[in-house]
Amino acid sequence: MKAARPLPEYLVRRYQGWKATTYSDNRAWYRTLAAEGQHPRAMVISCCDSRVHVTSIFGADSGEFFIHRNIANLVPPYNPDGDHHGTSAALEYAVTALKVAHVIVLGHSSCGGVAGCNAMCSGQAPELESKTSFVGTWLNILRPGYERVADLPDDKRVAALEKEAVLVSLENLASFPFVKEAMDKGTLSIHGLWNNIGEGTLDMYDADEGKFVQI
Amino acid sequence: MKAARPLPEYLVRRYQGWKATTYSDNRAWYRTLAAEGQHPRAMVISCCDSRVHVTSIFGADSGEFFIHRNIANLVPPYNPDGDHHGTSAALEYAVTALKVAHVIVLGHSSCGGVAGCNAMCSGQAPELESKTSFVGTWLNILRPGYERVADLPDDKRVAALEKEAVLVSLENLASFPFVKEAMDKGTLSIHGLWNNIGEGTLDMYDADEGKFVQI
Amino acid sequence: MKAARPLPEYLVRRYQGWKATTYSDNRAWYRTLAAEGQHPRAMVISCCDSRVHVTSIFGADSGEFFIHRNIANLVPPYNPDGDHHGTSAALEYAVTALKVAHVIVLGHSSCGGVAGCNAMCSGQAPELESKTSFVGTWLNILRPGYERVADLPDDKRVAALEKEAVLVSLENLASFPFVKEAMDKGTLSIHGLWNNIGEGTLDMYDADEGKFVQI
Amino acid sequence: MKAARPLPEYLVRRYQGWKATTYSDNRAWYRTLAAEGQHPRAMVISCCDSRVHVTSIFGADSGEFFIHRNIANLVPPYNPDGDHHGTSAALEYAVTALKVAHVIVLGHSSCGGVAGCNAMCSGQAPELESKTSFVGTWLNILRPGYERVADLPDDKRVAALEKEAVLVSLENLASFPFVKEAMDKGTLSIHGLWNNIGEGTLDMYDADEGKFVQI
Known part of the structure; x- marks a missing residue:
């Protein structure tokens, strides 16, 4: 090399x-x-973004969180086609080998990936729609989330889509048989969070309320 | 949800x-x-392992490193087939949108993913060879590295394979046209590191020597 | 130092x-x-085990519980021989100086100390029988409890012994003159509990029934 | 019962x-x-005092700290005489079975045990000098610390003795062969802290400075 x-x-x-x-x-x-x-309690799926370091926010010790970071903290749907799926592999390892008790999806404000998805889905970023754009094909995971917020005005849509990135990931998480099984057994729970970088606030998805609420 | x-x-x-x-x-x-x-100077590709937090080792500030973490810090070969490639997307975003000046691949000792690859490639983990094992298909990225160390005795092979995980990733990095182009223009350099968790040492790949040397 | x-x-x-x-x-x-x-209402004697924090289970306020924690929540028999007896000292201080109204002994499932006692008493842990093993000599306190469950099959004996650890401690508590005196005056009561870590249940010793019943 | x-x-x-x-x-x-x-990182030795809950101060997770609590956070000297030594047993279990990486001794202000030791050693508490006083014989562990602060005026002596309770414990810790061995191998480190309850401050023993310094 x-x-x-x-x-x-x-x-x-x-x-x-x-x-x-x-x-x-x-x-x-x-x-x-x-x-x-290692015997980490939780897997955290967060964004590669240099402004969001989960170990800082949660005062994490070495050995405490198994952390996967990708663009826009996305989990793809379950698709065991024999290809290289880095996120699915990390999830499988965390749940079946390390037996983590929690999977936490952490989204954030000002996410470049989410903004790119919004631009792509609203027809303003044809370069991302090319089959050779890795970013575009990756952000396609979030397209079902875009459909749910497409009618919002521009200035509200991106913020809503950042939260959809968390929700779509939680939904896709539950499509993995080994995740479903561990959740049914009561040995795994899943959690959705969204961090406002500038304000330092943390919103948590409240399943009873059906919305994010600030901690 | x-x-x-x-x-x-x-x-x-x-x-x-x-x-x-x-x-x-x-x-x-x-x-x-x-x-x-964000205007990060470097992208770091490291393992999800809870014992290796690059922000700690390098005293990283918020905003400083764009960090992708996956099992065994692997970069797959360039393969623009329209599927979801999280690592390739993160790389593309870092190099073409953020224009980072460095991509650093950080491997480490006691890597469960690398140990799994060794078990799989030496025929001791048939479950990983199943097409439905995300971990197994992901670790296949490292198979070319295994071939280069297959003849080593058992007790040396896994340690060597941990370093191959860095080298295979560096090789695959250079297969991406946008990486190659940035390297040729002199706007991007790539780096290989390996961290011994227990001893706290850091080895750097020295291209002139053709081997890892301790910092 | x-x-x-x-x-x-x-x-x-x-x-x-x-x-x-x-x-x-x-x-x-x-x-x-x-x-x-401080004016704590109760003394709690619980295990050092990192999985059982009584302040969490009972939502304890600062100042509320005087807490002694040792291996397997054991109280040794009354033995005023002039040696260092940490548990007896804590008990004496709680009852005579702080005048707590309750002493609560809290046992728990998956107790490593109780499992060690079972191994030692059934002849499978000679290293604990050495006079130089602090763990072994400490667990000897529980030997009278082992005798009462020795005939149970292996798979039931350890669980029964965890409850014996609470009962032996309650019995030994009553051997301390200052405890006996406070109980006789009606200013002190004693209580036995056992927590199932995995299920989150709490069993209480019911003196009328002569057994533990789930709350 | x-x-x-x-x-x-x-x-x-x-x-x-x-x-x-x-x-x-x-x-x-x-x-x-x-x-x-459990796989706790640290053993904490703290006082039974109801005002000092280490899990609160350090935001501890269930499973994180193996906690022994006794009067005045004291560790007795190594003395394998076959008697029941609860503190020594807890220490042996933490270091040799759980292989914790840290033993943290946490002292605190307004410690009733330390005040009792001061009274006893200065001749003002003859009842504690009785061989049948468990509290007195337990507090004798701290007598070497008292000797070092005996010349201080009354109003400074008790505060100094609270810190001696930490130092004597650290010294006694190192008298246990299994502690010494783990320290020599670099797999165990020991730490001294003192918490001011009213002010919420935390002082750490700095071995280079030879004194406690506020964090």
Whole structure:
């Protein structure tokens, strides 16, 4: 792999700082984690967005959350066709091998992926509709959510679609047989959240109310 | 989405603690991030494993890294077939929309995904070879790496395969036309790392030496 | 004490979150508690097990329960030999200095200590029978309970022994003169509970029925 | 056990509330904990005092901390004499069976046990010096700490002795061979904290500075 380059020096220095402080102060725990393996309580599915780090929001310890991050925190529908499905593989591993007790889908405001889906579905982004656009084909997962908010005025539609990204993912989660089975047995529960980046608020989907409510 | 459940109370309390401290102390920056969007310098592709949080190792700020996490930090080969490819979509978005300057692949020790690939490829995990195993079909991405280390004795093979997971991903990265183009223009560089969880060490792939060297 | 290490950073952050929320919202009460001292209504004796937090189950306020936690929620027999007896000291302080009105012994399912006692008493854990095993000598307190369930088949014996751990402790409680005296005066009552962790149920010892009944 | 009484009704009602809310919302996790066992990161040794609940201060999850609570958060010296040593048993189980990575000793202000030790050691509490006083013999563990602060004026001595209770415990911890061994291997670290109840502050023992510093 000739093309690989050295790590930028500022990251080397930061790593060395971490090694001398955080790692050094927690060596015993890192060694236990290495020797005993991980036993995370929850899987979190969140966006790749650099502004949303779930470990910060929830003061998470190393070993606490199994975290999958993709564009717009989407879970595709169950489709065991033998192709490479990274999200489905992460979900299967978390539920069947690690036996996590929770799957938490965390959406957020100002999501570029969701904005792209809105543009695509409303005909303003033909480049995303090309079969060769990975982003466009990925965001197609959210199209059923778009249909439910298509009639909203422009200024409200994107915010509503960010929450649909959480709901569509929760719906698709339940289409996986191993998720359904664990939920039926009472060993797995699923949760929907949406974070407003600028305000620092967190909304939780309330199934009884049928809407998101601020915590 | 009737099945969604309330968030566990201890996470609500921890979130409220974060809101009153980290968020409150950094409100101006979160508002800027919300208003101006993200401008991350690097995309990081790492494992979902709960023991490896790249934001910790590199002291990352909000807004700094665009992070994709999947099982075994794998990048599949370029394959624009119109299906949902979460990793390829995240890569495309990072390189073409966000124009990140680096893609960093971060592997790690004691990786359950890599151990599963080794078991599958050496014929000890027939359940992963089933077409309906998402984990198995996902780990097939790493099969070319397995072929290169297949002759090693058992006790060395898994560790070698963890590093192959980084190298195969770097190779596959370069198969994406938009990655190749950005690398050729000099606007993107790619990097391979491997973290020993228990020892806290970080090895970097050195293209000149053709091997990983400890930082 | 050269060997002490700094607190892990994630706990520092969580503490700071608590300080800014729970403490800040209840400052007046914490200050009163500091100035006026504690006046707990009950002492609770429960297991160290990380899965059983009595403050959660009973929604306990700060200042409400004086809590002693040890392996398998055991109370040793009265034995004033001048040695260090942590459980007896806690009991003496609660009953004679704090004058609590209740002592509640709370057992639980899947108790590692009780399972160890069963293994030891049935001859399957010689390492616990060593005089240098603190765990083994501690679990000897429960041996009279083992004798009462020794004839049960294996699959029922451990569950029965978990309840014996509560009963033996209640019996030993009554062997302390200051406990007996307070009970005789009608200023103290004692209670036995057993919590099924997985099912969330709570069984209470019913002295009239002579058995545990689910609440 | 004829003397056991029914649980006070207000606790029955609170338990039922917990069952319908916290347990119900977290059933999956409680079932996982029951089936998979506990894997706590840390053992905490704190006081029975009803005003100091470590799970609150650190936003702890069920399954996170193995908690031993006794009078004045004391660890006795290593003394494998075959008697019942509850603290030593809890420590042995945490370090050798659960393989926790941290032992945290948490002291606190206004500690009745520490005040009692001060009274006893300065000759003002002859009843505690009786061999039949469990509290007095237990508090004797702290006598070496008293010697180090005996010359301080009365108004400063008790506060200093509260911190000595943490230091003596840390020193005694290191006298246990299995603790020493795990520390030497780098799989266990020990930590000293002191909580001011009224102010909500937390002081950490800094081994480099040789004193407690506020976080």
